[in-house]
Amino acid sequence: QTTLVCFLHPANPANHQAVRILARKGVTSFTLDGIPRISRAQQMDSLTSMSTIAGYKAVVFGAYHLPRFVPMMPTAFGVIQPAEFLVVGVGVAGLQAIATARRLGAKIKALDIRTEANEQAKSLGAEVVPFEVPPELALGEGGYALRLPEEWYVKEREALLPVVKYADVVILTALIPGEEAPLLVDTNMVSQMKQGSVIVDIAVDQGGNCTLTRPGEQYFYHGVYISGLQNVPATLASDATWMFAQNAWHFLKYIIKDGQISCDSSDEIIGKTLVTRDGQIVHRGTLLALEQREK
Numbered sequence: 001q002t003t004l005v006c007f008l009h010p011a012n013p014a015n016h017q018a019v020r021i022l023a024r025k026g027v028t029s030f031t032l033d034g035i036p037r038i039s040r041a042q043q044m045d046s047l048t049s050m051s052t053i054a055g056y057k058a059v060v061f062g063a064y065h066l067p068r069f070v071p072m073m074p075t076a077f078g079v080i081q082p083a084e085f086l087v088v089g090v091g092v093a094g095l096q097a098i099a100t101a102r103r104l105g106a107k108i109k110a111l112d113i114r115t116e117a118n119e120q121a122k123s124l125g126a127e128v129v130p131f132e133v134p135p136e137l138a139l140g141e142g143g144y145a146l147r148l149p150e151e152w153y154v155k156e157r158e159a160l161l162p163v164v165k166y167a168d169v170v171i172l173t174a175l176i177p178g179e180e181a182p183l184l185v186d187t188n189m190v191s192q193m194k195q196g197s198v199i200v201d202i203a204v205d206q207g208g209n210c211t212l213t214r215p216g217e218q219y220f221y222h223g224v225y226i227s228g229l230q231n232v233p234a235t236l237a238s239d240a241t242w243m244f245a246q247n248a249w250h251f252l253k254y255i256i257k258d259g260q261i262s263c264d265s266s267d268e269i270i271g272k273t274l275v276t277r278d279g280q281i282v283h284r285g286t287l288l289a290l291e292q293r294e295k
Contacts (some may be wrong), residue, residue: 003261004029005252007046009205010275010286011179013293014215019286023276028263031283032251033206034178034273037142041269044251048092049243053233055096055173058200059085062169063104065225067196071105082107086167087126088160088184088209089174090117091145093202097171098124109163112174113138113145113156131159144177153182160184165192172201172209178272178285180292185210195223204228 008031010019022029032046042048063070066083073080085101087094090112101108102125110121111129115138118128133152140146148156164170164185170193175181181203190199190212201213212221213228220226233240255262255270265271265282275283281290 002027005032005248005255006030007032007050007205008275009033010281010283011289012206013180013289014207016286016290016293019275019281019283023279023281026279028261028277029275030251030255030270030273031178031275032247032273034275034283034285035251036177036268036272037144038268044247044254044269046244046247046251049247050233050240051091051093051173052096053236053240053243054202055093055171056100057232057235058093058171058173058202059097059100059104059106059169061227061229062171062198062200065198065227066168068168070101083168084109084166085169085171086110086129086160086163087121087171087173088112089145089172089203090114090121090126091173091175093173094171095120095124097173098126101169101171102126106169109167111156111160111163113148113152114143116143117145129159129163131156140177142177145174147176147179147182153184156184157186157189161189161192164189166194168194168197170197170199172199172203172213174209175203175206176285178283179206180285180289181206181209183209183211185212187211190224190226191222193222193224196225197223198225198227200227200229202232204230 070083072082083106085106085108087097087110108126110126113133201208201210203209215228216230218227
């Protein structure tokens with residue numbers, strides 16, 4: 001019996017074929033991005049660890065590719081105003097992005113569909129982009145964002161457009177646990193951005209938040225630099241390896257009981273991470289994504 005434990009990101013359409021092969025080969029697989037954010041799972045929560053790194057490095061990448069200063073810069077000829085950063089999605093990665101951009105001296109705006117997340121963004125010094133979603137539509141189990149009806153994503157893009165248009169750097173981090181990432185920045189929005197501005201889409205491993213993001217590629221589109229760099233934590237290899245090793249050890253210690261790997265899907269942690277078993281795909285988000293693709 002072969003068992004695979006890794007970041008599968010099984011809801012991402014790019015990974016559907018791999019998931020089908022795992023099921024066909026009879027491999028029991030677990031995806032670490034499915035670990036729920038509950039108190040007893042904290043030490044095994046690889047997604048939080050990697051998201052912390054991704055949020056930090058997204059800002060570093062954005063600043064590196066931006067052809068201007070990030071902080072306010074006094075000169076003999078006047079003051080150069082600080083760069084404007086927009087962070088979309090204020091989870092672990094988004095909050096780390098805000099904190100890092102703040103340290104660099106940027107002016108920051110942020111948007112999330114969850115009220116509590118926006119309050120956290122404000123506490124770090126970000127200006128919240130006005131956009132209200134009914135809590136019953138926005139907030140899911142464990143405080144995670146839910147997938148909105150498509151008409152709400154249209155409204156969200158409308159709210160983001162005037163901010164995206166003038167942003168120097170846009171950091172995209174919005175995810176829905178176990179599902180394909182929502183599309184929040186479309187081609188029309190990118191076409192209206194300033195020459196030299198930057199988009200860093202760290203939601204790329206679950207499909208990306210920008211329609212123009214190309215997984216694994218970094219390129220210019222009408223003068224806008226778009227980064228779809230994958231596996232961002234690998235660019236901070238030393239700390240990422242140490243954090244991931246700790247998370248993986250605690251997860252394995254949890255699922256191995258009496259020398260056997262438990263597949264008890266009634267357990268919240270196992271149920272949220274189990275992807276394939278007994279030749280079947282059993283992961284809810286993956287099944288939902290497959291169903292949507294077939295329509």
